[in-house]
Structures are given as C-alpha cells and as structure tokens.
Amino acid sequence: MSLVVLDVRESPLGRVNALAKLAAALVLGIALLLSIDPVSAGVSLALTLVLLPFARLPMRDLWLRLWPIAASALIACVATSLYGRQSGTTYLEWGLLRVSDGSLTLALAILLRVLAIAVPSVVLFATTDPTDLADALAQILRLPARFVLGALAGLRLVGLLVEDWRELGLARRARGVADTGRLRRFAGQTFALFVLAIRRGSKLATAMEARGFGAPGVRTWARPSRVRPRDGLLVLLFVAIATVSVAAAVAAGTWTFVLAL
Structure with a gap:
C-alpha cells in the first residue's frame, strides 16, 4: 500500500475530503x-467501474484488496444457486439441491450486490489517508478527539501487528518451538501476539497521555479539514448513481424490497 500512496493522494479522488468519501x-x-x-446492483456496479480511472489506483493493488470479497461473493452465489428459493423452471433437483430460475436470479443478484457495494467502498477508502479521515471526523463531525485519535493510533499499529506475526513465526521456528501441530503452533503464536499487542498498546497510551492527547480544553489541529465544492460534487454523484440504479430496477420490474422477501 505504501508504494502507491503518493500517486493515489494526487488523484482527483484522493484530493476529496475523507468525510465526503464516507x-x-x-x-x-x-x-x-x-x-x-x-x-x-448491475447498473450501480457498471457506473462505478466507469468512474474507476479517476482513482488512479493500480489494478494489481485493487485486485489484492478485492479478491477476498470477490471470492466470498462467488461462494455465496454458488450456494444460493444450489439452495436458494425455488421458482420458475427447475433445471436440477437432487436431494436438497434445487437449481431453478428463482435461485439463479437470486444468486446473480447477491453476486452483483456484494461487488456493487464492495468495489466503490474499497476504492474510496484506498484513496483515503487514515489521518485525513480522523481529522474530518474530529473537526467536521465533532466526534470526541480522544476516541478519534485513539482509533487512529490503533489503526496505525495494524501494520506492526502483521510484521510482529511474521517475526514471531521466524523466532519460534528458529527455536524449534511447536514444530509439529499446526493448531498448537497457531494458538501459541496468537497468544504471544496478543500479549505483545497489549504491551505495545499500553506503552502507546502512556506516551500519548504524556504528550497531552488526553488534556482538557480546546484542541488544535496540524492540518485543518474543510469541506469544499468538490466534496459535495462527489456525494451528489453517488446520490445520482444510487437514484439511477433504483429507477432502473423499478422500471424493469425487478425491485424487491428486502423486508418483502
């Protein structure tokens, strides 16, 4: 992620306020x-893909972020097509497995729905710096500064946890600890990482308290977060995408309110 931060932040989408993206x-x-x-879902996904070049996010980085969601959506699609509601023509029936027009339509809807929600969310937040989001939440939405800064500090430590996990695995392997038994090795390494995370979190909390992060009074911010016209344009653009998608479904007669299922 760190290799593309500079390019992403200079993109038209990267310069939009983080709160507007949210x-x-x-x-x-x-x-x-x-x-x-x-x-x-299909109309929304198509319109979102048209706007994807404005993010200037490399396709490899986008794929690395999206493939777990795409794989989960595909699994849900296959399961729904086999076990979904039965209606219309039945193409396959074997025990509990029933593939029909209704199950295939529902499976396609679930697949497109997951992708239509995931793709814009991943792209929007991939072009967002966590510090910019914290500044927007605290300065514009007026959320408690202690909560926002604590969450930001915790988010910054996620990368360190990944590195700690790798180093713990190498250290345990060098010492010959838990060479056999994957479950035992995983449980032991998880507990060690948990203890290490608590220690690092305690030290970070003490350091932040010593620097006055928890002091009362009016807080100042190094980088002011402001709402600009381009931020409103992004929100209006996504409102238009949502409106066109719903209107297309209503016009096609496929709109099905979730509570009516």
Missing part, C-alpha cells in the same frame, strides 16, 4: 441494501 459510500450502500435484484 458519506458517498454510505449513500450507495444503503440504496443497494434496500433491494435484492440484479438490475440495480
């Missing part, structure tokens, strides 16, 4: 969660 993702996500149909 609002845009929420607007589109809520609209897609209201219905399970392939039309609204």
Whole structure:
C-alpha cells in the first residue's frame, strides 16, 4: 500500500475530503441494501467501474484488496444457486439441491450486490489517508478527539501487528518451538501476539497521555479539514448513481424490497 500512496493522494479522488468519501459510500450502500435484484446492483456496479480511472489506483493493488470479497461473493452465489428459493423452471433437483430460475436470479443478484457495494467502498477508502479521515471526523463531525485519535493510533499499529506475526513465526521456528501441530503452533503464536499487542498498546497510551492527547480544553489541529465544492460534487454523484440504479430496477420490474422477501 505504501508504494502507491503518493500517486493515489494526487488523484482527483484522493484530493476529496475523507468525510465526503464516507458519506458517498454510505449513500450507495444503503440504496443497494434496500433491494435484492440484479438490475440495480448491475447498473450501480457498471457506473462505478466507469468512474474507476479517476482513482488512479493500480489494478494489481485493487485486485489484492478485492479478491477476498470477490471470492466470498462467488461462494455465496454458488450456494444460493444450489439452495436458494425455488421458482420458475427447475433445471436440477437432487436431494436438497434445487437449481431453478428463482435461485439463479437470486444468486446473480447477491453476486452483483456484494461487488456493487464492495468495489466503490474499497476504492474510496484506498484513496483515503487514515489521518485525513480522523481529522474530518474530529473537526467536521465533532466526534470526541480522544476516541478519534485513539482509533487512529490503533489503526496505525495494524501494520506492526502483521510484521510482529511474521517475526514471531521466524523466532519460534528458529527455536524449534511447536514444530509439529499446526493448531498448537497457531494458538501459541496468537497468544504471544496478543500479549505483545497489549504491551505495545499500553506503552502507546502512556506516551500519548504524556504528550497531552488526553488534556482538557480546546484542541488544535496540524492540518485543518474543510469541506469544499468538490466534496459535495462527489456525494451528489453517488446520490445520482444510487437514484439511477433504483429507477432502473423499478422500471424493469425487478425491485424487491428486502423486508418483502
């Protein structure tokens, strides 16, 4: 991720306020969660892919972020096609397995729905610096500074946890600890990482307290977070995408409110 931060931050999407990206993702996500149909999800996904070049996110980095979600969506699609609701023509029936028009339509809707929600969310937050998001939440939404800064500090330590896990594995292997038994090795290494995380978190909390992060009074910020016209344009753009997607589903007669299922 660190190799593409500079390019991403200089992209048109990277210069948008982090809070506007969060609002845009929420607007589109809520609209897609209201219905399970392939039309609204497909239209939303297609429009999002058209806007993808503005993020200037390398396809390899995008794929590395999306492949777990895409794999999960594909598994859910296959399971739904085999065990989903039965309606219309039945193509396969063997025990509990029933493949019909209804199950295939529902499977396609679930696949497109997951991708339509995941792709814009991943792209928006891949072009967002965690510090910018923390500044926006604290300065614009007026969330408690202690909570925001604590969450930011914890998020910054995620990369260290990954490195600690790798180093713990190498150290245990060098000492010949738990050479056999994957479950025992995993459990022991997880407990060691847990203890290490608590120690590092305690030290970080003490250091932040010593530097006055928990002091009362009005807090100043090194980087002011402001809402600009381009931020509103991004939110309006995603509102338009959500509106067009819902309108297309209603016009096609596929709109199915989730509570009506």
